[in-house]
Amino acid sequence: MRRLSGTLAALILAVAGLAAATAPAAGAAPTAAENCSVTWGSMVKAEWDSDYRPLVGIRxxxxxxxxxxxxxxxxxxxDRIGYxxxxxxxxxxxxSGDLIPVKGGAILEVVxxxxxxxxxxxxxxxPETKVKVDGYRTFRDVVVAGSFEGQTQVGLGVRARLPFRVFQTGNHLVVDVAHTW
Known part of the structure; x- marks a missing residue:
């Protein structure tokens, strides 16, 4: 009986030691995978209310x-910014309905x-400046397709169909596309 309880105690200590070695310490910084978990999804995002203020830049x-x-x-x-x-x-x-070429494995249309x-x-x-996305992990191309009836249309070429979010902060409309699912 003493031998069985000693073996059981050693096994419990070994498992506890393994768990302690693999568990992050309290207050430890999360790993990159934990930091990058997203719940955004890839379905339509829309906000219909807008004050239709002029667009002055894209970056x-x-x-x-x-x-x-x-x-x-x-x-x-x-001011409200609809999208x-x-x-x-x-x-x-x-x-016009004209086809606008956009580089990438998937295209996000941003209106x-x-x-x-x-x-x-x-x-x-x-300004007629090109938005540079060379070397980006997810973005491949940004094409301003035009502005028609108070709306500006942009094609955002991305590596693949990935989750994204859209929100307004101040007088900025923000589109974030995650690097991974």
Whole structure:
């Protein structure tokens, strides 16, 4: 009996030691995989309310777990920015229906309810600069397809159909696409 209880005690100590060696210490920084877990999904994201303020810039950024596209709006934090974002098999220009080529394994169509022109003067507000995404982990291409009836359409070429989120912060519309599922 003493031998069985000694063996059982040794086994319990060994298992406890193994668990302690593999469990993170309290307060330890989470691993990259834990930091990058997302619950965003890849279905349509939309917000219909908008103040239709002019779009004045589009820029991109890289983060540890996602790539980011930011739409800068000429307005205040109180202005609402509407949007409709979804995956498409090909990008077709609003109004004309023309096919717009976008590089990548999947295409996110981003429609910002913000014209790329001043509604009063009809002068363009969006500089004709190319959004650079070379070397990004998820983004492959950003193509401004045009601005039609108060909405600006952008094709965002991504590596694959990955989860994304869309939100407004201040006078910015933000689209984040995760690096992995």
């Amino acid at each position: 991109s950024g890289r983060h540890d777990c996602y790539d980011r596209l930011v739409f800068d709006i000429d307005g205040t934090a109180a 409709y974002v979804h995956y498409v098999s090909q990008l077709r220009q609003d109004g 910002a309810f913000a014209p790329a022109y001043d509604p009063e003067t009809m002068e363009p507000t969006l």
